[in-house]
Ligand code: HPA
C-alpha cells in the first residue's frame with residue numbers, strides 16, 4: 118500500500134471534471150431521512166442503517182428500484198437545493214473544478230412535483246457552487262428510457278421555458294429492451310434546439326446500443342460504453358471520432374457489470390486510445406465519490422500510474438461541454 122501514497126495524493130489533488138453524476142444518486146441515507154422527516158414522507162425503512170443495508174444490488178434494475186424510492190422524499194425547491202449543495206461540498210473536497218450534473222425530471226413530475234421546483238432548486242445550488250466554491254457546473258436533463266417517447270416529448274415541452282438552465286439531454290434508467298432507437302425523434306428535436314446530446318449505452322446493453330446512440334441520436338459522449346470492447350470495429354470508430362466514454366468504475370462493480378474492480382477494462386480502454394473518463398455515477402449508492410473511484414481503481418489495476426492519472430484528468434476537460442473560449446483560457 119505504501120508505494121501508492123504519492124499516487125493517491127496526485128489522484129486526490131489533481132483538478133478534474135466530473136461528467137457522469139446523477140444528482141439524485143448523490144442523496145445520502147442521512148439526507149433521505151432528514152428530508153422525509155421535514156416533508157412528512159413515510160419511509161419503508163426504520164433507520165439510516167436499515168436503508169443502507171438494502172444497498173445490495175444484483176443488476177441495474179435492482180438499483181433503480183431503490184434509487185427511485187429514495188428520490189420520493191424530494192418535494193420542495195429547497196430539497197433539490199440541499200441535495201445538490203451536499204454534492205458540491207463533496208466535489209470541492211475531491212478537487213472537482215467543473216461538474217455536469219444529470220437530473221431525472223420525470224422521477225419528480227410523475228409524483229406531482231412541478232418541473233420548475235426541480236430546476237430552480239438545482240440551478241440555485243449551481244450558482245452558489247460557483248460563487249462560494251469556485252466550481253463551474255451545468256445541468257443535463259435525462260429522459261427515463263423505460264417510459265415512452267411521448268412522455269419524453271411532454272417532459273421536453275415542460276422544460277422549454279427553462280431552456281437556458283440546462284445545456285443538454287441524456288438517456289438513462291433501464292437499458293435492456295429500451296434501445297436508443299426508441300427516442301430518435303425526441304433527440305432530433307433536442308438537436309434542433311441546440312442542446313448537447315449524450316446517452317447511456319453499453320452498460321448492460323449490447324454494443325449495438327452504442328452504435329444506435331451514435332448513428333440515430335448523434336451523441337457527443339457515451340455514458341458508460343464499457344461493452345464497446347465486444348466489437349473491435351466499434352472501438353476503432355470511437356477512437357477515430359474521439360468519442361468520450363464516461364466510465365464509472367465503482368458503479369460497474371456494484372451493478373455487476375464487472376465481478377471485481379481488478380476485472381475492469383478501463384486501463385485497456387485507455388491503452389487503445391479511447392477518450393475515457395472516470396466518474397462516480399450515483400456516489401451515495403455505489404460506495405464512493407470521485408476520488409474514491411480513482412483511488413480504488415488505481416489500486417486494483419497495476420497498469421495505471423501517474424501518466425494515466427494525468428490522461429484521465431485531461432480527458433475529463435476535453436470531454437466536457439465547457440465552452441471553447443473557456444478551454445482556450447486554460448491553455
Ligand atoms: N444507468 C442507468 N440509469 C441510471 C444510472 C445508471 O448507471 N444511474 C442512475 N440512473
Ligand code: ZN
Nearest residue numbers: 139289340398
Ligand atoms: Zn449513469
